[in-house]
Amino acid sequence: MLKILRLEYLFTRKQILIVLPMFSAYFAYMASQIDSPRVFIIATSLMVGLSMPLTILAREDKFKTASLVCSLPVRRSTVVLGKFAATWITIGIGLGYALLFTAVLPFAKVAVSEILSAKTLLISLFLVSLVFAVILPFTLRFGLTGIIILLVACQLLGIVVLLLTHFGGGARNPMRGLLRAIVGGLKTLLYHEPTAGFLLALLAAVVALIALSFLVGLALYGRRDL
């Protein structure tokens, strides 16, 4: 798996160097605007985590390197594991970079000490895992076009949900009930006391989500014709 990680790094490092100044500008802007440590960490994790599969997949699609990687003496499961690891390592490094940035920026509204709490980190990790549990297997199977279709479909779904919420049945609208339930669940997650049990449950949920996503990704990538 380390060989795959090294290969992904060597194949994409040029791209990473190109997007680094953009990230820096984005982090600086977020640090100057957001005063909630959780919102800050989620926004930066999503940005970094989304960019990695996109960067790798855009290059894979452009140069058709997926078939090159799969012609090497590795199993496809190792390739999938490498892509998952690359994404999470990038999220980790990206967050570290964002925190460092926040610490040195004089106009940052969020203090690093606020972010570095177990609850904040785990909640962020949980939400990011939730998003990537869907995105990663999908992108592995359908490539860059797939992720674009997924993101557009998500936006269209959001528009449909908003329309249904506003124009369908007043207070008894089931869509409003669903949205209220989601918001309620998120509030419970955000404002629950950071007991050891709660934190462990969050950690277990994160591990389960990543494992499930990996297994789905593996099954889908194994069926992909290159």
Next chain:
Amino acid sequence: MDNAVSIKGLRKGYKGFTLDNVTFDVPRGYIMGLIGPNGAGKTTIVKLIMNLIRRDAGEVRVFGLDNLRHEAEIKSRIGFVYDVPRFPEDLRLKTIASALAVFYDKWDEARFQGLLEEFRLPPRQVFKKLSHGMKMKFSLALALAHDADLILMDEPTAGLDPVFRFELLNKLRALIQDERKTVLFSSHITTDLEKVADFVTFIHQGRIVFSAAKDEVLEHWGVVRAKSEGLRPEDVPGARGHRRTEHSLDVLTSDLAAARSRLGEQAVCDQASLEDIMFFISKGNARA
């Protein structure tokens, strides 16, 4: 005979095309050419050997091992050359090689550098700045640098100038002087195969027409030429296809000796070239 590759009952279906019941062996220590017109299924077979696409049925064994269960072990012994090289175009050759070398236990850096020098490939050159021929040379250098026992190439000579094609074919011939090495390459350029292949497998519309020693094919297959009104295709023993013009009838036969013996001076019987065979099977009225 010891086989480097053994394929049995291989099947892969696409919309509008099916590779069906493909069975043939590639003997170890020889060069086999996989020949057929464009769209015959050559690339599909190569991809199935490399497990780049999923098979619907059948079995592929490389060095006696199942190519799915022993995927990594098998691929470490294969030097694979694509029809179109699939490398990140904006990277330098040395970066690409560095990324790939670690996957092979038997990677020989000195040999790789020697091949770059032989092919006049500057390691610091960016891949996209190479010509098509140079790109193929780089692919070949990578394939040969880890002492692979099987060199598997998909249309390696397509689009190359005659000089490099000649160089490449010589390289392949030199390679199998080591009797452990085997070469399987697909091509629709029949003259290349006639120059170097020991065995030929002909595929047409997803089915194997024949798989045999090249000399045997060239000895037994022939083209019978006669005046149009004097002969019917079914009169020719071993008829496999024919082409009728206004004044003549040309028939491809897989039994040249029987055709000569039966037709005598009624027709002209010549040995068929691989190009004749490909033409009659794919363009004439074939009886595969």
